[in-house]
Amino acid sequence: MGNARDLGTSPDEVQFRFRDDEPVDHAAVTVDSCCDQTNATAVRIEPGDDARVLLPFLDRLALVEVNFPVFGDGRGYSAARILREAGYTGELRAVGDVLIDQLSHMRRCGFDSFAPDKRLDEEDAMRAFATWENVYQRAADARRTIADKRHEA
Amino acid sequence: MYRYDQYDQAMVDARVEEFRDQARRRLEGKLTEDQFKPLRLMNGLYLQLHAYMLRVAIPYGTLDARQLEMLADIADKYDRGYGHFTTRQNIQYNWIKLDDCADALADLATVEMHAIQTSGNCIRNISSDHFAGAAADEVVDPRPYAELMRQWSSFHPEFTYLPRKFKIAVIASEKDRAAMRLHDIGVRIVQRDGAIGAEFYAGGGMGRTPMIAPLIRDFVPIDQFITYAEACLRVYNRYGRRDNKYKARIKILVHELGAAEYIRQVEEEFAHMLSVGVEPPREELERIKAFFAPPPFVSSEVETQSLSTMLEANGGQGSAFGQWVRRNTHAHKAPGYVSAVISLKPAGGIPGDATSEQMRVVARLAREYSFDELRVMHTQNLLLPHVAIADLPAVWQALDAAGLGAANMDTIEDIIACPGLDYCSLANARSIPLAQRISERFAETGRTEVVGELKLKISGCINACGHHHAGHIGILGVDKKGTENYQLSLGGSEAEDVSLAKITGPGFDEDGVIAAVEKVTDVYLASRAEGERFLDTYRRIGMEPFKEALYG
Secondary structure (H helix, E strand, O other): OOOHHHOOOOHHHOOEEOOOOOOOOOOOEEHHHHHHOOOOOEEEEOOOOOHHHHHHHHHHOOEEEEEEOOOOOOHHHHHHHHHHHOOOOOEEEEEEOOOHHHHHHHHHOOOOEEEEOOOOOHHHHHHHHOOOOOOOOOOOOOOOOHHHHHOOO | OOOOOHHHHHHHHHHHHHHHHHHHHHHOOOOOHHHHHHHHHOOOEEEOOOOEEEEEEOHHHEEOHHHHHHHHHHHHHHOOOEEEEOOOOOEEEEEEOHHHHHHHHHHHHOOOOEOOOOOOOOEOOOEEOOOOOOEOOEOOOOHHHHHHHHHHHOOOOOOOOOOOOEOEEEEOEOOOOOOHHHOOEEEEEEEEOOEEEEEEEEOOEOOOOOEOOOEEEEEEEHHHHHHHHHHHHHHHHHHOOOOOHHHOOHHHHHHHHOHHHHHHHHHHHHHHHHHHOOOOOHHHHHHHHHHOOOOOOOOOOOOOOOHHHHHHOOOOOOOHHHHHHHHHEEEEOOOOEEEEEEOOOOOOOOOOEEEHHHHHHHHHHHHHHOOOOEEEOOOOOEEEEEEEHHHHHHHHHHHHHOOOOOOOOOOOOOOEEOOHHHOOOOOOOOOHHHHHHHHHHHHHHOHHHHHOOOOEEEEOOOOOOOOHHHOOEEEEEEEEOOEEEEEEEEOOEOOOOOEOOEEOOOOEOHHHHHHHHHHHHHHHHHHOOOOOOHHHHHHHHOOHHHHHHHHO
16 A cells, blocks of 8 residues: 555656646546545556446546556556547546557557656657558547548448 | 558558667667567567577468569578578578668568568467368358458557467368467358358467367357457456466466356457447458459369379379379369479478578469469468469479479478577477488388378477477477487377377487387387378377387
């Protein structure tokens, strides 16, 4: 049990944000606490957490942080899509070991803000976000896929 | 065969530029080696014992002459004039320089090829039946379904950092020529009441914990094919173990949960995914299928020739050519045609290796005699899928002249072997020299022909890249107090009669294991009943007589 105030990232730590609303500026709680506390509006998901336990509370959440303690642990990508598929429209922030070469996939899975442990080179990051002009799969970003484009009337 | 449109081409081109940029950032120190490693792996660049190895994908094993010629050019330009065909229908170059890699990838992209996801903890190249589109016994050509999966699995945003690598095979026959049930997911396209659908198996694999994949769904309607695969992968991505790399494959998840519980979770996710709507539009499969329309076979009886007539006119069954036809050709769905296997297993040679010159010969033959189509087989051979019977003599003469005429498909000379300690940093023992000595020995003694079908597979370590668990005879190289030691196992099969081989007992040194292989074939020859293969005899008489001969 850490100090609740230590949990989560502050707006200052967010390097990239693709939303216009005001960011939440208070600490996040753990998934367990979120289920117990009816007033929590920010929560942090760890790789082992089941994102689906948050589904009943999506209406009151304004920020979900998904932590990537190591970039190679890809569970957070599924967590993000699950939340978006369930209709979550609040901020979805990738935090932790977030690197240039994961940005475009994270974006596709529904992340709309990024707070990397180590600040990323802006130019490299912008290039990375724009890597894929087209995409093969349907995902959380609702982009029209290559197959959709091939067969549009 | 499938052709890229502007979208496919743009994806591959974008990937080359992305990799160039990654390599630049690595050189500038913006990426650590730990951060760079999964990125280069997902572009097929793997660090071996002596140098980088580049693994190029050949999706579902299909390529044309122009592509094989490019593979030959790459062997000459960036490597040492040869390439190595693998058990998952890829080709590997063993001596690539990091600096050249992006250029090699760019060259590949000019012929609609790539090295995307041929390594790393992601969905790998989709493999298939090497006789797809030609086999007399297939329900449909499985390749359109494999291509649909190739597109779905390429740069999948959710499944790029899986617990471990993920291999999928798609077949469409009762016969399994792709080791389908030894894949993370195996798919068999089936027909039920006139409708096409997919049988799914999950949790198979070799490696240190070999498992045969259980059936997890007997019919997925084809318009839910990708959705179901997505559900299988999501359950695995969320719950596959990440605490121990050796327990991270999906086979361990399926085993630990039990197939029934894994199925329950997949079905739940599947129902959910159906409501999300991730399936590509129905027209996409139809678009892909059109690329796989059969070539214009000559079908009139006057122009097609029967095998026996052709053989009679060309030296008969007993000639070297006749033996090659009998051994290396496979029944075709079109009358007057066969598929012809090009053995990359000359006695004493390195299994799966081909020189650039050989590749060019094969490419020319494909253009001239096989409607410009070629296949890479999981047995590390090449295949001309559609050869008119009347053209076989010319094909064989050209192959024989290029050192590619060995008549040994599915015999003890047709050995699958991993690169072993000659190349691989994981290996405990050498595989290649052992394969060379065994095939040489059996060719010299004339035993190969007497013994008939016998699949021998050699791995140089427990990661089992040489499929030793699935060999009628399997050999596993281990390190025993600093010296190479070889364990012998019997009774495996990767085919529709899939089974895992069992270890005979204590291992042998290199000479000893060669003698042991001869001894077990002695037991077989002494005990076989009419028409029995080595595997059949083993299954009937059991391990004991073999143990007795080896250790008694």
